[in-house]
Amino acid sequence: NAGVTQTPKFQVLKTGQSMTLQCAQDMNHNSMYWYRQDPGMGLRLIYYSASEGTTDKGEVPNGYNVSRLNKREFSLRLESAAPSQTSVYFCASSARRQGRGGGYTFGSGTRLTVV
C-alpha cells in the first residue's frame, strides 16, 4: 500500500542506548517530517526536510539527529536515549512544503519507551 512506513512499531531502550527510527515514503513527496506526540499534547516538530539534501531543526530537536538518505527515506537517530524521550514518534511526508494542498501523510508511529 502506498504511504509512509515506519519501523519499528515498538521499542524499549535503556537510558544511554542509541537507536535509529526508520521512515520511508513511496509517494514521491518532497518534504518529510518527524514529530513526537506526548499524552495530552499535540504533535511537536523535531526535525524536517523540505527537500532531498536539506534538513532543519524543528521545535524540539535536542537529543536527536536526522538523515535524509534520499527522496524516499528520512531517519531519526537518538544518540543517547533519555527517559524524557519516551513518546510516540510519527514520520510524515507532503508533496508541498508545510503540507499545503492536502496536508501530510503520516506513518503509523513508533512507540518508544526509555527506561
Place this chain on the structure above:
Amino acid sequence: GESVGLHLPTLSVQEGDNSIINCAYSNSASDYFIWYKQESGKGPQFIIDIRSNMDKRQGQRVTVLLNKTVKHLSLQIAATQPGDSAVYFCAESYTGRRALTFGSGTRLQVQP
C-alpha cells in the same frame, strides 16, 4: 507567542447528532488550516483543509468554518457515527513557516 489550541479536551455526543469541535489560534498571519482525525494506535489522517481566503469549506459529512476576526476554526461533523470516535486535531501554518503547528486535540466520543 503563537499557539493553536482547543476549547474542550473531550466531547461526548449521541450517535446521529451533529458534532462541533472548536479550535483557536493566535497568529494572525496563519493562512492555512487543516483538521486531522487520529484513531487509537494510528497516525493522524487528513480530514479537510481551508485557506484563509475562505470562510467555509465542505466535505463529505464535514464542514470547516474559519472566522479570522476572532481567530477561530471549527469542524462540524453531520450525523455523527461510532466510527467518528477519535481524537481530532487542528493544525495551522503560514507562508514561510517551516511546518504545520498542531493543537493538543479533542477526543470525540460517540454514544450509541
